[in-house]
Amino acid sequence: xxxxxxxxxxIAGLLLILLTFLALQTNSFAQTPREDPVYLxxxxxxxxxxxxxxxxxxxxxxPALAGVYDKYDSEWLYSWIKNSQAMVEAGDPDAxxxxxEYNGSVxxxxxxxxxxxxxxxxxxxxxxxxxxxxxxxxxxxxxxQEGSQMAIFLAIIALILLAIMFILNRVTGTLNELVRExxxxxxxxxxTFGDLMKSKKVITLASLALIIFVGYKTVDNAQRLGRQQNxxxxxxxxxxxxxxxxxxxxxxxxxxxxxxxxxxxxxxSANVCMNCHKAIKEGPKYGTEEIAKIYNAIGWDVENQAYIxxxxxxxxxxxxxxxxxxxxxxSHAQHVTAGQLECxxxxxxxxxxxxxxxxxxxxxxxxxNCHRNTEVDFKGNDYYQIYEKFHEQMKSGEMKKVTVExxxxxxxxxxxx
Amino acid sequence: MYKRDFLVLFFTCIAAYFxxxxxxxxxxxxxxxxxxxxxxxxxxxxxxxxxxxxxxxSVQLFPNNQAALKPVAGxxxxxxxxxxxxxxxxGYEEAGRALVNPLDAYDKTVLEQGKxxxxxNCAICHGAKGAGDGxxxxxxxxxxxxxxxxxxDILVLPEGKMFHSVHYGKNLMGxxxxxxxxxxxxxxxxxxxxxxxxxIAKDYKVSIEDAHQVALGKKPIPTEVxxxxxxxxxxxxxxxxxxxxxSATGEE
Numbered sequence: 001x002x003x004x005x006x007x008x009x010x011i012a013g014l015l016l017i018l019l020t021f022l023a024l025q026t027n028s029f030a031q032t033p034r035e036d037p038v039y040l041x042x043x044x045x046x047x048x049x050x051x052x053x054x055x056x057x058x059x060x061x062x063p064a065l066a067g068v069y070d071k072y073d074s075e076w077l078y079s080w081i082k083n084s085q086a087m088v089e090a091g092d093p094d095a096x097x098x099x100x101e102y103n104g105s106v107x108x109x110x111x112x113x114x115x116x117x118x119x120x121x122x123x124x125x126x127x128x129x130x131x132x133x134x135x136x137x138x139x140x141x142x143x144x145q146e147g148s149q150m151a152i153f154l155a156i157i158a159l160i161l162l163a164i165m166f167i168l169n170r171v172t173g174t175l176n177e178l179v180r181e182x183x184x185x186x187x188x189x190x191x192t193f194g195d196l197m198k199s200k201k202v203i204t205l206a207s208l209a210l211i212i213f214v215g216y217k218t219v220d221n222a223q224r225l226g227r228q229q230n231x232x233x234x235x236x237x238x239x240x241x242x243x244x245x246x247x248x249x250x251x252x253x254x255x256x257x258x259x260x261x262x263x264x265x266x267x268x269s270a271n272v273c274m275n276c277h278k279a280i281k282e283g284p285k286y287g288t289e290e291i292a293k294i295y296n297a298i299g300w301d302v303e304n305q306a307y308i309x310x311x312x313x314x315x316x317x318x319x320x321x322x323x324x325x326x327x328x329x330x331s332h333a334q335h336v337t338a339g340q341l342e343c344x345x346x347x348x349x350x351x352x353x354x355x356x357x358x359x360x361x362x363x364x365x366x367x368x369n370c371h372r373n374t375e376v377d378f379k380g381n382d383y384y385q386i387y388e389k390f391h392e393q394m395k396s397g398e399m400k401k402v403t404v405e406x407x408x409x410x411x412x413x414x415x416x417x
Numbered sequence: 418m419y420k421r422d423f424l425v426l427f428f429t430c431i432a433a434y435f436x437x438x439x440x441x442x443x444x445x446x447x448x449x450x451x452x453x454x455x456x457x458x459x460x461x462x463x464x465x466x467x468x469x470x471x472x473x474x475s476v477q478l479f480p481n482n483q484a485a486l487k488p489v490a491g492x493x494x495x496x497x498x499x500x501x502x503x504x505x506x507x508g509y510e511e512a513g514r515a516l517v518n519p520l521d522a523y524d525k526t527v528l529e530q531g532k533x534x535x536x537x538n539c540a541i542c543h544g545a546k547g548a549g550d551g552x553x554x555x556x557x558x559x560x561x562x563x564x565x566x567x568x569x570d571i572l573v574l575p576e577g578k579m580f581h582s583v584h585y586g587k588n589l590m591g592x593x594x595x596x597x598x599x600x601x602x603x604x605x606x607x608x609x610x611x612x613x614x615x616x617i618a619k620d621y622k623v624s625i626e627d628a629h630q631v632a633l634g635k636k637p638i639p640t641e642v643x644x645x646x647x648x649x650x651x652x653x654x655x656x657x658x659x660x661x662x663x664s665a666t667g668e669e
Contacts (some may be wrong), residue, residue, distance in 0.1 A: 047562065048549075048564060048565065048568065049564060049568070051560075051561050051562045052561055052562065052563045052564055052588050052589055052590075053561070053588045053589065055560060055561070060561055060589060061588045061589055085506075105588075106506045108570075211427075211430070214430045214431065214434050215430060217434050217437065218430055218433035218434055218436070221433065221434065221436035221437045221439075221440070222433060222436055224436075224440050224447075225436055225439055225440070225447075225448065225449075225450060226447070226448070226449040226450055226451075226455065227441075227447070228441040228446055228447050229440070229441065230440070230441055230442055231441035231442070231443075231445075231446055231447065232442070232443050232444075233443070233444050233446075234443075234444055247556070247558075248541075248552060248553045248556060248558050249541070249552035249553070250541050250552075250553070251536065251537045251538075251540075251541065253537045254537055254538055254541060254596075257595075257596040263462070264462040264463070266462075267463060269595065271591060271592070271595060272591075272595070272596065274591055275590070275591035275593075276553070276559060278589055278591070279559060279560050279561045279589050280558065280559060280560065315483065318463075320463060323455070325454060325455040326454060326455060326456060326457035326458070327454055358441070
């Protein structure tokens, strides 16, 4: 088994090296159209000016550009790019047709020389006709497999070593005993498991430990009753905060726009999702399946890149995770805007959570502890200007720090009224 | 006797220990004691509507049992000022001519708050420095990168057109009217114009005031390096147009 595994991975490794070598060779000999300076120039211009509305293979705001160089002659394209609106007004049939097909959205006029337009067309031509070779594909696929094989191999070795250690230990133990017996030395009396269980000392100790442990858990569990720490419901869309807030670095408040302004942080409505998902139609993990649920809720026609008229929109029924009891008042704005707290202080590292769960207990002890320990940042925060006495005492050095408690953060009626 | 007490205590502890099973985990919300004190009678944001009994029939008070409703047709919220320009190419041009930022573009707080709003709402695509290279563009997740703010035509884009684009969305950019109030939008625009003016001042070696005028389209892009300072006539003109447009822009 061991040897088999080894030779297999070796062969695979050799093959891999050979393949990459071959791939590199073919690459270095043929001059690809993607290295052509005209193509590169076109790429730069395309990315700076066109990408916000056009893609080569897909429809966005404007049409897909693949094959556009064959469809129209270059003179027509020059004048369209330089001033499409003038052509529409002049009644050019092709121009009017496109203008109407795209619901009268006007293409920005680009005043650029013809040779730059040619470069862009060359870029589009190459992108249309020469398929992109995914380089490093096979390597990427094989690498993790190799890693896991290695791990299994190491685990087997470790297990075998452990077994050997155990056997050797037993052997030396028995040999020792034999030697002692032969030499007439005293062999220590052996304790059996039964004896151990009957010993008074052991029983007392064990029951004491049990009572302490169970007592602690009892109080702890009773306190947690009615709180929902670790609540992690399955949401209607498998939305990953890790992907959105972590990998793609979208600010929390981009979607939860209410956090700085009001009591509720707000669940974004589907139009906020559409800010990005008009263009991003496929996710890395679930493909189009989950994103299609947004389109379904808001009524977006992916084919035509437009909202369906007269569509009856349905809200996405997200499941609320954080609930405070009715008798507690809480405002996000107070904590986010006035207190300048990070979201993560209470919600945990949401940007690392694939599925969000309730990180904090939201119990009163938890609130009060934080209010006692948190220092209020007086500097440059106009909200706290009214605490003149504290400002003076801070200046004179009489007070080293002002906590939330000092400004009334643990008074009952601050949260319960 | 002593032994029995001990046993009772012990078994109570064991029973209480199993309170652990009442705790939230995964899809289970956990158990509550006194749920009446937990769940509000008044509607909290995002809760379901309740059914009430009217003449022996149970009636849902809200359509689809959803407590969050849209404003009644024909009503507006307090302080609401309508936006007069239509979502058409003509509306875009008109807004560009008529709208002027009602806020002081040199005010430090305006710029600071504009920066915060910009970083939350815009930087994700447009980039922290406005070069059109936000995190989702850089990572390749977003296939349609926006142009840089420093492209020649955008460098001098009228503020009104920017406001119009934020209000309705432009090309692939969605409308931000639901996330940013009118005042916040103007703050963001002031911040962007300030970035552009700084770039103009640096590139063409003009004073920052002049650069602002250039960025607002009130002066042409300087062709050569000059050391001229603010032109009085231009400032006066700017003031007049601000007064003209306050009626149209309004304040939240």
